Amino acid sequence: MTDHIHESHPEIAKRLKRAEGHLRSVIAMMEEHRACVDIAQQLHAVEKAISTAKRALIQDHIDHCLEDAVGKEGRAQRASMDEFKTITKYL
Template identity: 70%
Template sequence: MAEHPHTHASHPDTVKRLKRAEGHLRGIIAMIEAGRPCLDVAQQLHAVEKAVGQAKRTLIQDHLDHCLEEAVGPLPREQRQSIDEFKEITKYL
């Protein structure tokens, strides 16, 4: 772990999203235990999966926008193309 907290502006929203997903997941467990139809359970699992995936994408994009930029530093426009393309392609993760 890092010595100093590593936070970005998006982290509080990401934590909120993950806590909602955590609560939703508990609800899905209750649905399974209650014998709810598989279609209903699958739909809810899909919603949780999407929420967690969006949290992951937000975290990665935020990291690239801040940490990668900080590590690379200022570059001339012609040298930035690879960095900019890398940042763009990660949106498809």
């Protein structure tokens, strides 16, 4: 197994740790019988944070791993890779 360390990984880990803290807060809110609207709002924030981290990880993988594997490309292949990067933003 090769190491897959990228410059973005520490920032992504920081985002996930922040989301983890928010999730713990949501659990506490539920245990304290807080209003469902407040809980749902916080769950939405946790979900968004995880989604953002996932998107950043995927984009980083495309930028560093896939492009390195593909190597130098012609114009047609470059356009396909750019389109692929664009569509992955909607994951």
